[in-house]
Amino acid sequence: xxxxxxxxxxxxxxxxxxxxxxxxxxxxxxxxxxxxxxxxxxxxxxxxxxxxxxxxxxxxxxxxxxxxxxxxxxxxxxxxxxxxxxxxxxxxxxxxxxxxxxxxxxxxxxxxxxxxxxxxxxxxxxxxxxxxxxxxx
Numbered sequence: 001x002x003x004x005x006x007x008x009x010x011x012x013x014x015x016x017x018x019x020x021x022x023x024x025x026x027x028x029x030x031x032x033x034x035x036x037x038x039x040x041x042x043x044x045x046x047x048x049x050x051x052x053x054x055x056x057x058x059x060x061x062x063x064x065x066x067x068x069x070x071x072x073x074x075x076x077x078x079x080x081x082x083x084x085x086x087x088x089x090x091x092x093x094x095x096x097x098x099x100x101x102x103x104x105x106x107x108x109x110x111x112x113x114x115x116x117x118x119x120x121x122x123x124x125x126x127x128x129x130x131x132x133x134x135x136x137x
Contacts, residue, residue, distance in 0.1 A: 001037050002037070002038040003028075003136075004082070004108045005039050006119060007100065008021075008119050009116050011049065014067060028136045036076075037076060038077075039078070040113065041077055041078070042080055042103065043079075044082060049068070050064055080111065087106040088102050091106060091129065095125065
C-alpha cells in the first residue's frame with residue numbers, strides 16, 4: 001500500500017506527543033523499511049515539519065536536517081514535490097480550508113493514492129471530496 005503522509009503523522013513518528021500515534025507510525029515505517037508499504041513525502045510536509053520542529057519543539061537545525069535526511073533516505077519512502085497549483089487552488093479555501101492540507105489533498109488526488117492523517121477535520125474534508133484517507137495502523 002502507498003500513502004501520502006500528513007505532517008501530523010510525521011510529527012507523531014518523531015515525537016512522544018501521542019504514544020499511540022507514535023507506535024502506529026513506527027509500524028508504518030517498519031513496514032516501509034521492508035518494502036511492504038510506501039510512504040510518499042511531499043515538499044510541503046517537509047516545510048511544515050521543519051517549521052514545527054524549530055518553532056514548537058525548539059529542536060536544533062542540525063538535528064532537524066538529519067531527521068529529514070534520514071526520512072528521505074529511508075527504504076520505502078518516496079519524495080515527491082507534490083505541488084500542483086491549479087488543483088490546489090480548486091480545493092483551497094472552498095473545500096479544504098487549510099492551505100497545507102489542500103497541498104496534501106491535491107498530491108493524493110493527482111497521484112491517485114490515499115492520505116495518512118490523524119487530523120479528524122482534514123479526514124472529513126478528504127471524505128467530502130472523495131479522496132481516500134486512512135488512519136495509520
